[in-house]
Amino acid sequence: MVLTNRSLVTIDDLSTGEIESLFSMANEMSGSMNEQFGLCRGKIMASLFFEPSTRTRLSFETAMHRLGGSVITAADIGATSLAKGESISDMARVIGSYVDIIVIRHPWEGAARVVADYSGVPVINAGDGGHQHPTQTLCDLYTIKKEKKTIRGLKIALWGDLKYGRTIHSLVFALAKFGANILFYPTPGLEVPDHVIKKLVTEYGGELEKYEALEPSVQDRLSHLDAIYITPSSPHQLAMMPDINMQVELKTGIDALYVTRPQKERFTSGEKNQELKEKYPVVDKNLLKSKEFRKTLIMHPLPRVDELAYELDADPRSRYFEQAAHGVPVRMALIALLLGLKEIPSPGEEELPHISYPAYEQDSGISCPNPRCVSVQKTELKYLKPEFKIVDHEPLTLRCTYCEHGFEPEYIASSEWHEGKTESKKYHSAKSHWAEKIRTENLIVFNTADDAEACGFKPSRYVRNRKRRNKTST
């Protein structure tokens, strides 16, 4: 199997089989570090960080140097080309003509996708806003796999800021794909976003049990717990009778506790207030003395602030420094594979079938509602056509191809005027019964009524009536 010239933008770009093979290679490389030197001789990696990150950047650069390759670095690009108003695609094309592989971190969600589309060389996403950070996820999975031999059927608890941690979002999908059970322990107010949960349930076919739905006896054991996600491939088919089996299952303990820091730099002003800060729970020896944590791996993507007590550093269960150290062999394997300098044996394992959603084909002026999406930035609007998948019909939900945010448009119409009267180009509420009747290939969606009318559509009777009601009420 060859990964040559592929890019890693989201964790879904690698199948579970490919990830397993990559891990074998990382294992092999970490056992023979000195022999890897020379593998990338004459190859150049561009390390482009539009957001500060010492740890991740240095981990990638170390990996390339350990392979004997060269690195060109732009560690704080915010002040340079960005300031001159250059687009990401222009930067990607130019740097892509210099080097053999690009590593990019960028605050805009979907930016790594654009770089992959335009640079002409393999691209590794080192974090794009709150979207994904797939190599962190690889390090996380690699650490779990190394210690527990398999990921399938494990019980992995996620702790802290599950809302803004992009490492969490990548990890959740990867764990699901590998058949792990996930326990969510969010800091109140920082729960996993709905779109992540929805994707998890829809595409990975598991079940979500909310805490309130659990038996009191389970509730007692799992304070702070918010929900449990159970994969269908879990050995005992927990999904069938989650409440009962969970009790049985939890006796064997939690396999890993993944702690995250509050991503304060992404907090809204409301979230930044003192109250939330005080509530952020600390993982310490006391918390971990209960039975289910007896054999738990303590993990953290680092940097930590106050949420993980230093007294745990010497605890035999702690793995967070190993987790960081694993970044080097994992990234070495990844770089060597994408550059085509190593091949991996074809994975035997069966893959979870990946759902393929229909693309939204019409040009109705809708744009991604996520203000951090690369597709809505001033410099990128000049050339980027927004792209969406239709991922649900009830309610009608589109997902941006760049930042992968899902949203429910307000108004719809059909390109076939299927109401039967040719003179009537009508638009409807997306929540009306029309949503289901319009065939996917004919569907037109609008962000606002004004957009619909600008395209020459008139409100349906229902929309008209609602508008009138709104006017009267004001």
Place this chain on the structure above:
Amino acid sequence: MVLTNRSLVTIDDLSTGEIESLFSMANEMSGSMNEQFGLCRGKIMASLFFEPSTRTRLSFETAMHRLGGSVITAADIGATSLAKGESISDMARVIGSYVDIIVIRHPWEGAARVVADYSGVPVINAGDGGHQHPTQTLCDLYTIKKEKKTIRGLKIALWGDLKYGRTIHSLVFALAKFGANILFYPTPGLEVPDHVIKKLVTEYGGELEKYEALEPSVQDRLSHLDAIYITPSSPHQLAMMPDINMQVELKTGIDALYVTRPQKERFTSGEKNQELKEKYPVVDKNLLKSKEFRKTLIMHPLPRVDELAYELDADPRSRYFEQAAHGVPVRMALIALLLGLKEIPSPGEEELPHISYPAYEQDSGISCPNPRCVSVQKTELKYLKPEFKIVDHEPLTLRCTYCEHGFEPEYIASSEWHEGKTESKKYHSAKSHWAEKIRTENLIVFNTADDAEACGFKPSRYVRNRKRRNKTST
């Protein structure tokens, strides 16, 4: 021919023959990239950027890595030594004692000259304020040469901000040297500076035709055009009868259109206003549909902002991404030559005779009037002696050796008191008939009357009278 230990501060530091040979080597290198690795083994390049520039810096560093050399980088030095008040010469001496070659970008005009003077190693100017950016020019010429086989006799149009673009100034002189004809299409208000035009006409011996002087039939075809510069070596000797031949010539079309972005960071506050911004023309498919652009190479030094439409990216005439990519082999060849690791065959072509101007030898306290010149900066005044060439006598014009700005001093005197009376040390208006009478080696110039009097000179009768008139009128 050997370039070992020479520096590239301005494009004039290389003869046209040397440039042609360098291009042959770049061609050879780009065809055998992998074989170049090892050429610079054990050599170190310092990449010193006192102004942000991701693209140029990474292009140089890529070139050095492709040659197997090492790079030390200071990408944002503004905050470090500069803040401690260190002079450029001290920095140059120290870094020069570490490395084998230095690449420098600096906001002060003439800074690269100082580094070349003090570092003891070859120095490449990667841009010094609004002065020069010679390797950009090499990439530009290389791109034209590669596509059109020769530069001689081509018609190259320059578009946009011709006032602040340092790439434009370097390019203009190089094109003239290679015998190309230049068409100026400036954004109104951003015309090529007078000192550039003057140097072009005086030193490169061509002719300048202003738009207004062209025949109406030519005017129609060349909207936006400001002036045409015609080299004397142009095949049909256009310079003899420019108006008539130009019509003939233009039928064969413009060979390359070189677009530049508005260099807003250098605009005066007046130029920054909305009006100018709105006027900045956009090069797009519509503009390029007229006949003379049919075979035109579209070029741009990048980054672009809004002045070059994305729709042209797929246009077969576009060459701006190739132009950026060429930066690597061109810089590889340059580095290898300056380090003496490659030799080039002696160029057979004849060189345009370079005019050698007399130096201004007196120490009369004059300083360069360009506030961005390295020679007038507080940290550099401690050791830098201002140096000037006398480049014209009518009007008397001096050119700073560092930033190459020309200026006309107000007052003059002679070191020989040639008025015949020993007691009379008189100073005169530079515009008076004395200017011509004083022999160059005796010439003393002053920025102000006060400076002249501080040196012990008294005003001539003419100056006195004018002073009196001025007093009366106030």
Place this chain on the structure above:
Amino acid sequence: MVLTNRSLVTIDDLSTGEIESLFSMANEMSGSMNEQFGLCRGKIMASLFFEPSTRTRLSFETAMHRLGGSVITAADIGATSLAKGESISDMARVIGSYVDIIVIRHPWEGAARVVADYSGVPVINAGDGGHQHPTQTLCDLYTIKKEKKTIRGLKIALWGDLKYGRTIHSLVFALAKFGANILFYPTPGLEVPDHVIKKLVTEYGGELEKYEALEPSVQDRLSHLDAIYITPSSPHQLAMMPDINMQVELKTGIDALYVTRPQKERFTSGEKNQELKEKYPVVDKNLLKSKEFRKTLIMHPLPRVDELAYELDADPRSRYFEQAAHGVPVRMALIALLLGLKEIPSPGEEELPHISYPAYEQDSGISCPNPRCVSVQKTELKYLKPEFKIVDHEPLTLRCTYCEHGFEPEYIASSEWHEGKTESKKYHSAKSHWAEKIRTENLIVFNTADDAEACGFKPSRYVRNRKRRNKTST
């Protein structure tokens, strides 16, 4: 002798014999630069600069590249991990798991010690606040040694800001260790701190003669002089009769004049005022024309500002650019030794016996009073236990193990309640007679009376009386 896996945090981490051997190796390396390439093949150095420093950083990186090793750089980390509130120890552990050796500059005093304690790899201190900068000292000593063959018995004058220059503090101890005599020429107000002087006299066993104590005939010759430190190992045993012999000694002239710039970035607001700035003396030809400077090496750690005239650059006595250039071979030798890639012959020379002070063992809540000490920073308090040595008893003086600042605590007690009454846990003034009576292993010290009382101690009668007096007086 092997230095493998040792760190260089303060200059005292190397014995004089080790330093001499290191210099031999640097000598050898500078004579065969090209042969060293390949020595560090496959090794990676992390260059972590939490404070800007182009010169020192590039010198280290050049050294590593000359040895054929790789470098990962974080040149301006202030904005990244620090901003996320990460501790130095976490950073050290993570980066230590990536690379083979770490070079660190940090504004907090003692930070390099923490990195050495936690990273698991050799660490070189490239400057920690106002504490130490030991590789600068190595370059200084190497330059003196190279020119004068030996350091023992030389007369080295230190000039300028002797208060904030960390290069000065490292150098002073090293010179003393090597048996040089030191002449202090501070800018008034920027004298060598008392704790440095005290350590010099106590631990290096020399004598300090203040200017006022010198004979008028000596005073005349040594304007600006503040004090002379004379080592006991100095050939003529000057320390026995300093005044008389100094006159004789000075006839042979000063061997080196070490000039420093005002470290304005560390000045207090009072020191920043215009008065001090104006007083800062300039070393120029005029000052150096007197007889004792005839054969003096002029040295400066650079960058210079105004304190060293450019006219001296061409002076045959000047060595400051050589001093900077020596940084490369000295650092090459150091890196190769700490990585265990070179061994050095066992030094034959005898070492000055190093005084070993008792550790302060009690946990009484005292913290280092130096606000720039790493041990009192918010992010480090979570895991760092303050550590002190008891370096004197009269007055009682503790020295912080991290930043090496000495201080005199206000209150003391004994862990043995040796007053004989078990009910009385009393605390005393550190200046009272009790200070000497309490055995070192029982000593408890407090920063404030409140701290003592919080630990359950009551004031002794003397303390009570004093408190009462203070109250009455207010």
